Amino acid sequence: xRDKQPCWILRTEATECCWKxxxxxxxxxxxxxxxxxxxxxxxxxxVEELSKQGCxxxxxxxxxxxxxxxxxxxxxxxxxxxxxxxxxxxxxWEAYKRGGLSNDLIEEQKKVQEADLLIFQFPxxxxxxxxxxxxxxxxxxxxxxxxxxxxxxxxxxxKNKLALFSFTTGGSKEMYAxxxxxxxxxxxxxxxxxxIMHFCGVKVxxxxxxxxxxxxxxxxxxxxxxxxxxxxxxxxxxxxxxCSPEWYFK
Amino acid sequence: xRDKQPCWILRTEATECCWKxxxxxxxxxxxxxxxxxxxxxxxxxxVEELSKQGCxxxxxxxxxxxxxxxxxxxxxxxxxxxxxxxxxxxxxWEAYKRGGLSNDLIEEQKKVQEADLLIFQFPxxxxxxxxxxxxxxxxxxxxxxxxxxxxxxxxxxxKNKLALFSFTTGGSKEMYAxxxxxxxxxxxxxxxxxxIMHFCGVKVxxxxxxxxxxxxxxxxxxxxxxxxxxxxxxxxxxxxxxCSPEWYFK
Numbered sequence: 001x002r003d004k005q006p007c008w009i010l011r012t013e014a015t016e017c018c019w020k021x022x023x024x025x026x027x028x029x030x031x032x033x034x035x036x037x038x039x040x041x042x043x044x045x046x047v048e049e050l051s052k053q054g055c056x057x058x059x060x061x062x063x064x065x066x067x068x069x070x071x072x073x074x075x076x077x078x079x080x081x082x083x084x085x086x087x088x089x090x091x092x093w094e095a096y097k098r099g100g101l102s103n104d105l106i107e108e109q110k111k112v113q114e115a116d117l118l119i120f121q122f123p124x125x126x127x128x129x130x131x132x133x134x135x136x137x138x139x140x141x142x143x144x145x146x147x148x149x150x151x152x153x154x155x156x157x158x159k160n161k162l163a164l165f166s167f168t169t170g171g172s173k174e175m176y177a178x179x180x181x182x183x184x185x186x187x188x189x190x191x192x193x194x195x196i197m198h199f200c201g202v203k204v205x206x207x208x209x210x211x212x213x214x215x216x217x218x219x220x221x222x223x224x225x226x227x228x229x230x231x232x233x234x235x236x237x238x239x240x241x242x243c244s245p246e247w248y249f250k
Numbered sequence: 251x252r253d254k255q256p257c258w259i260l261r262t263e264a265t266e267c268c269w270k271x272x273x274x275x276x277x278x279x280x281x282x283x284x285x286x287x288x289x290x291x292x293x294x295x296x297v298e299e300l301s302k303q304g305c306x307x308x309x310x311x312x313x314x315x316x317x318x319x320x321x322x323x324x325x326x327x328x329x330x331x332x333x334x335x336x337x338x339x340x341x342x343w344e345a346y347k348r349g350g351l352s353n354d355l356i357e358e359q360k361k362v363q364e365a366d367l368l369i370f371q372f373p374x375x376x377x378x379x380x381x382x383x384x385x386x387x388x389x390x391x392x393x394x395x396x397x398x399x400x401x402x403x404x405x406x407x408x409k410n411k412l413a414l415f416s417f418t419t420g421g422s423k424e425m426y427a428x429x430x431x432x433x434x435x436x437x438x439x440x441x442x443x444x445x446i447m448h449f450c451g452v453k454v455x456x457x458x459x460x461x462x463x464x465x466x467x468x469x470x471x472x473x474x475x476x477x478x479x480x481x482x483x484x485x486x487x488x489x490x491x492x493c494s495p496e497w498y499f500k
Contacts, residue, residue, distance in 0.1 A: 033338060034335055073283065086284040089420070125384075126445055127440070131319035131321065131381045134380075134381040134384045135385075153431060187495070190440070191376065249499045
């Protein structure tokens, strides 16, 4: 039987933590077109390391799945609640309750429901995730499933889960510094971490950022992969961030 | 002949401003599934008001166009620069230079190139734009067309254009206040206004936000449409915001 107690409350010795990790379920939502990319390699590292720990790892490889990012009437397989004026939020909420969502959404929701940890692996596109991953958020995290007012933020319906945003950038670390031209990476994490994950009750771990992998040596890229593997070894001992404006804009 | 002088530098009487507005070109990138929605009505108000001023208005109705949001190899119609390892940013840059981008992207780029003002009209999805509109950003604003290092930010390739984000929210104005549960709307505007538009050299006008239209009276919704029409009457006299961290996080 799976222990549903959140792992981050454990502050005990390594052996006990290892025992807790076994059986944990991880969903990696992955958005890169090229398996040979650094994003592809980071995803593979995570699958291997977490499997080694005894976790069950599922990957939603969005491009390979040709995942549909557009939020349309097709997401509701049966009749509409109000066919006179289409309201996506209301229609998917109603469809969720009566089991009328399209199969691809039901499949993704099952994966989320089972997961203790969600890892989002992607290249940063325009200070955010690629559209195919934004579409996953728009379509999968339906009202009734992930939140249902007033059950949002700390009482969101996906509480007791963890999320981690792992991404690569085009710009350097200096460009993404607080006084840098792109501003602090924390600024751009606000909509993703607070606006999506925290809103659904998910606790957020520190992001994992590989800066400008296209402009560094092969050796440096290998170090990036090693650093990720290393972090994953003790991931379950990490405490979530305090997901409030202070963390982002202080 | 069209006067390419940016309109916002004009600080003269209304008649001269009216004369300057005639002939200006506006592209409205619109993302809502339902023409009867408030977003649909806001789009129509903009088309009517700006046309009345003598502007040429083009609408990219993304859902009606079934616009493709996924950034894939299909965006390059001919051979790849490096078919051994697909890199979307590099491939679209190279394809742009040799005229090898897919037709839907070329069409959108033409509209952007001609426009003096870009209006983005959408319902806020997860503290950001819907995936179909994010896909428009990801795919249309290709390197070489919209930016080309070091031509970014104030020297971005789309300088001398204006952009305006006009959106509706689910949450109330109080929820989106600085101390509110969702935080200041300016926080979530950072990736869109600074990370995308400013990066491409586009100057940004104050956003236009209709809070929680689903939870207000029909009369209040009519007031929202009137307020938008009213703002558009003097839009060309507005000064762009100072798109720096101070505006967002002060």
